[in-house]
Amino acid sequence: MPLKIYKMDASPPARAVLMMAELLELRHEAVDVNLMAGEHLTPDYLKKNPQHTVPVLEDGDFYLADSHAINTYLASKYGGPLSAQLYPADYQVRATINSRLFFDISAIQGATSPIVGALLSGAITSPTKEHIDKLNSGYEILDKYLQKTKFAAADHLTVADISLAASVSSASIMVPIDEKYSKLTAWFNTIQQEDWYKKANVPGLEAYKAFVFSRVK
Ligand SMILES: N[C@@H](CCC(=O)N[C@@H](CS)C(=O)NCC(=O)O)C(=O)O
Secondary structure, three states, X not given: OOEEEEEOOOOHHHHHHHHHHHHOOOOEEEEXXXXXXXHHXXXXXXXXXXXXXXXXXXXXXXXXXXXXXXXXXXXXXXXHHHHHHHOOOOHHHHHHHHHHHHHHHHHHHHHHHHHHHHHHHOOOOOOOXXXXXXXXXXXXHHHHHHHHOOOOOOXXXXXXXXXXXXXXXXXXXXXXXXXXXXXXXXXXXXXXXXXXXHHHOHXXXXXXXXXXXXXXX
């Protein structure tokens, strides 16, 4: 049975999983879940994921929610020769990757969602100072990590970079990355050259941009 990825292209975490699938050349079926039409709230979807979020991975009778958990699973189980690079077994490298993934959830993904919510509700037409400060503080920390290693968790690409690529590309549409974060800027430029980024992130990112600003006149 092929893997199924429940996704919406505009969703940053869904794009993180689509990028991983592209990088690993994973045969999979992509299933669109239209959040606007409430398809994530149907009894059937809630059985798969009580958190009613995209993405969800279906692997036989196994269901997994959260892009970070999904990508570590995919890299471990289906990464083949890339497993050792993307999610190494070494305890400290793996712990550093996990730390960056949790950092993404709280500092980048977590700082972006409230801005999207406020823009879509019509409460704001552009990010507030508080929104901007919070994301900049995430950028600053990521820049510091990137002063230590070429990529987010090591001197090579890991699972952490894939999640952060989805989140940073999305966040920077609303709060552009200041050039003073030179390591972050250089990392993002490198990531943007990657085929898996161009194929699996760029189209959805365009849809995300249109969606996020759809209420702004
Ligand atoms: N930490 C989760 C976040 C997932 C998430 O919040 N997805 C949003 C779309 S970007 C969603 O499905 N929202 C619908 C809802 O929460 O009901 C992940 O990385 O997968």
